[in-house]
Amino acid sequence: MVYSIRHVAMAVVVVLLAALGWRAYGHIYQNGQRDCRLSQQAVADAAAERARADAQAELRRARAAAEAQAAARVDQLRRRHALDRDIARQPAPAGCGLDGAAVELLNDAVRAGNAGAGALAAGGVPGGVPAGAGAD
Secondary structure, eight states, rough: OOOOOHHHHHHHHHHHHHHHHHHHHHHHHHHHOOOOOOHHHHHHHHHHHHHHHHHHHHHHHHHHHHHHHHHOOOHHHHHHHHHHHHHHHOOOOOOOOOOOHHHHHHHHHHHHHTTTTTTTTTTOTOOOOOHHHHHH
């Protein structure tokens, strides 16, 4: 087979074009991989930021709940201390029992206190009193 300069030049051009095409494909492929890694990293960063924000919000909620619980406990102790002080100042007379009207009055007071015994209603009874308590 006889090859002319023209055929050889044509073959060289084809090989160069194939090499150029292969090089362009490799470059595009690497750019695509880099873009994919960057987008995955952006998604991971956004997820981490959301997790941090959620954790901070949970911490704020837990702190607020703990502060409210502590304030309720302090208020309960303050009222108990005031009641103990009042009892110490004016003890009940010896031998004093409750008659029927006094028991009914006490039961009414307990029912009124239990009506607002949700979280700790103003003037309510903390935790409520069982329904049968005080009934004779």
